[in-house]
Amino acid sequence: MNIGSFLQDEYGHRVRIATHPEFRELVQDEIGLEFFSTGGVPSELMAFIMVKNPGLIPKLSTIREAEIQRRRSSMAVRFEGFWRAVIGTTDDERDTGNLKMMGAKAPFVADAIIANPPSIMAHVHSAEKLGIPLHMVFTFPCSPTQQFPHPVANIKPQRSPEIDIAGVVSFLDAGEPTMIVPFFGDQPFWGAMNMTVELFAEGIKQCLTEEAQANVQKIADSISSEGDGAENAVKSFHRSLPLAGRSNLRCSILEDRLAVWQLRNSSSRLSTLAAELLHEKGTVEWSDLKLTTNGTTLTGRENRSLVLFVR
Numbered sequence: 001m002n003i004g005s006f007l008q009d010e011y012g013h014r015v016r017i018a019t020h021p022e023f024r025e026l027v028q029d030e031i032g033l034e035f036f037s038t039g040g041v042p043s044e045l046m047a048f049i050m051v052k053n054p055g056l057i058p059k060l061s062t063i064r065e066a067e068i069q070r071r072r073s074s075m076a077v078r079f080e081g082f083w084r085a086v087i088g089t090t091d092d093e094r095d096t097g098n099l100k101m102m103g104a105k106a107p108f109v110a111d112a113i114i115a116n117p118p119s120i121m122a123h124v125h126s127a128e129k130l131g132i133p134l135h136m137v138f139t140f141p142c143s144p145t146q147q148f149p150h151p152v153a154n155i156k157p158q159r160s161p162e163i164d165i166a167g168v169v170s171f172l173d174a175g176e177p178t179m180i181v182p183f184f185g186d187q188p189f190w191g192a193m194n195m196t197v198e199l200f201a202e203g204i205k206q207c208l209t210e211e212a213q214a215n216v217q218k219i220a221d222s223i224s225s226e227g228d229g230a231e232n233a234v235k236s237f238h239r240s241l242p243l244a245g246r247s248n249l250r251c252s253i254l255e256d257r258l259a260v261w262q263l264r265n266s267s268s269r270l271s272t273l274a275a276e277l278l279h280e281k282g283t284v285e286w287s288d289l290k291l292t293t294n295g296t297t298l299t300g301r302e303n304r305s306l307v308l309f310v311r
Contacts, residue, residue, distance in 0.1 A: 001017075001026075001027070001031050001033070002229075002230035003114065003137065003230045003233050003234060003237075004017055004031070004033050005031060005032070005033065005230075006230050006231055006234045007234055007237075008032075008033060010231075010234070011234070011238075014034070014108075015033050015034060016033075016034045016035070016036050016085065016108065016110075017031075017033050017034065017035050017036070018036045018037075018038050018081070018082060018085035018086075019035075019037075019038060020037070020038065020039075020040055020041070020042045021037040021039065022041075022042065023035070024037060035091075036084070036085040036088065036091045037081065037091040038078050038081030038082050038084075038085055038091075039077045039078055039080075039081040040074055040077055040078045040081070041074075044074065078122065079122050079125075082122035082123070082126055083122065083125075083126055083129075085110075086109070086110040086113065086126045086130060087108070087109050087110070087130075088108065089101050089103070089105050089106075089107050089108055090103075090105055109130070110126075110130060110132060111132055111133075111249070111258055112132050112133045112134070112135065112237075112241070113126060113127050113132065113133070113134045113135070114135045114136075114137055114237060115134065115135075115136060115137070116136070116137060116138045116139075117136055117138050123136075131291075133240065133241055133242065133249075135236075135237045135240055137233055164232075164233075164236035164239075164240075176216065177206075177207040177208075177212040177213065177215075177216045178207075178216075179203050179204065179207050182195070250269070251269060251270055251271035251273075251274050252268045252269045252270065252274075253268075253270065253271075253274040254271050254273060254274050257271035257272075257273060257274070258271055259271055260272050260275070260291070261275050261289040261290065261291060262289070262290055262291065263284065263288055263289065264288055264289070264290055270289065275289060
């Protein structure tokens with residue numbers, strides 16, 4: 001939410017939060033951001049992943065009760081919801097006027113997507129379909145670091161230039177050490193192999209030592225010195241945008257504006273303003289313009305902006 005607010009208030013981006021319908025009031029009324037419902041029930045999803053099937057392989061009872069098939073149906077709803085979130089004017093299926101872009105609401109097509117990795121992977125497919133940047137943000141590194149491999153793959157640790165770390169310090173403000181226990185994904189599998197009562201007790205004792213307290217404070221001070229985590233994440237997002245080179249986002253005429261259209265049979269890219277001006281002068285027709293992405297052409301006069309996928 002902080003990242004979305006920063007993008008909107010400080011940089012003037014149009015930001016749309018795409019997530020479960022339960023969060024509409026929080027996003028719209030309390031935070032003041034545009035909201036788009038992707039459907040789905042988060043409590044059912046979390047129960048399936050963390051309570052009923054916390055390990056690598058679903059339980060036999062889950063298979064017998066046809067729970068997997070129900071989750072597939074639920075995921076299909078969310079895939080469709082995420083796609084509508086990047087191209088839809090409204091999430092109200094009864095609002096036929098705005099669904100056809102004939103109502104009062106401003107049309108919307110995303111210029112970029114900011115998402116967390118577990119958003120049912122719809123972010124990757126949506127970004128590829130539209131040919132727009134995808135910026136991944138998560139609460140812990142989902143790419144290799146110098147000390148830890150990828151959280152869900154056994155690959156060689158490394159630090160890629162495309163990866164930024166923008167920390168937040170609030171959970172360490174109290175200066176209390178944190179002991180992680182297995183609760184998700186493959187964690188129970190490895191925990192069952194390595195965890196014993198003795199090791200668990202030893203871990204608690206270690207958290208209570210003065211050394212642990214001092215180390216926690218050092219980490220908190222280090223993260224705090226980096227500044228505001230949301231602000232740093234926004235700066236990372238802007239640094240990562242392709243604003244130079246052959247395949248960049250800039251308008252070929254008004255370089256301070258975002259390119260939305262491409263002239264057919266040409267490499268020239270036009271912003272909405274440039275296209276409107278050229279059309280008014282009779283230089284181009286709307287049929288001369290296209291948005292081409294991986295062989296798919298979309299036509300029309302859509303406004304485009306940012307969408308944040310939140311699981």
